[in-house]
Amino acid sequence: MSDGDIKVGIISCSGEEIPEGTISRLATRRVLELMRPGNTVTICLPLFLAGNEAEQDFARKHPTITVDGCGKLCAKKGTEKHSGPVSAALVVSDILDSQCSCCARSAKDRTESDKEAVWLVSEEIAKAVDSILTENGGCCNSEDDTDSATCACSKPVPGMEILVDGKPITVAGLALIFDHLAVNGLAPDDKCGDKLLETVRIYHAIEPEEENAYKAALILAYKTYRRKS
């Protein structure tokens, strides 16, 4: 595998019994779809556990992060037993501590607390992806991966174009980021630049020398977006 081809595998426990399992599944989906679409792949844990060698090759082919709902670490243990050591093991209940006490298992009961929990866990997963990519010298963003172990719906979400110093730049999922910040009360005024920059850079690389230009572009884009929505 060449450096540019590195895809980080993310395996979620998706535990059905507790809300943390739902959060692990949704946060994993969020990283695959929105935050690191070109750099990540996944596989269904039950398929992996019942699977043949092709499926169980997954963690040997990809540096893999497991995301477990609780300290029983089913995804981590299953992956290590069938495939090999994992590069990072995240546990939702550790990340959220008591913050998920009012979270729900089913989407029909979901509230703002659930969205916030998913947001926090997905940020931790994205950080782990970045550190693995840095260690492996990989930073590719290709979207034409045909890896057979990849699940079918891990397609990137559409981006939004902003003008940074007059240059058109596409930021993946910017509309979703704007929606999230709007729901959390970020006013579309001249003071929102720092928060916009802080949030967008989680998903989109911004060099220190580009900060001011991005901030100005994001404020303008956010004001326009809020006027239209």
Place this chain on the structure above:
Amino acid sequence: MSKRKTIIMPCSGIGKVHGLIAREATYAAADMANAETLCLALLVSGDKDARAKIKDADCIAIDGCPKLCAAKNVEMAGGRVVKSVRVVDSFRGHRGAEPGTATALADDGWKIVREIAADIACGLGKSEVK
């Protein structure tokens, strides 16, 4: 009627909308029929308590696709699968449906969830949502 406890387990497949429908149908059916669910991965990992829980239970597996990961894993863990539901079969009556994605269901997806759940609850002699 059997006095055995009913445990409903979905595959929760993370790559397709079918996995999410299986998962939501599990919660809906469990609500309707006063049944339980259990973490599939925990059962497969060999957890003693999880295995003890299914030992005397009737298991219903809801799988997204014909790979039947939930049904196979429950059986491999020693469980007794009394009903195996395939979400993909439920799509037959919904040609052109737009069910949503593996992350969020649209109206058509929820409709299929309710149908599967009602069918399971009906089979268990329950027809009203708690």
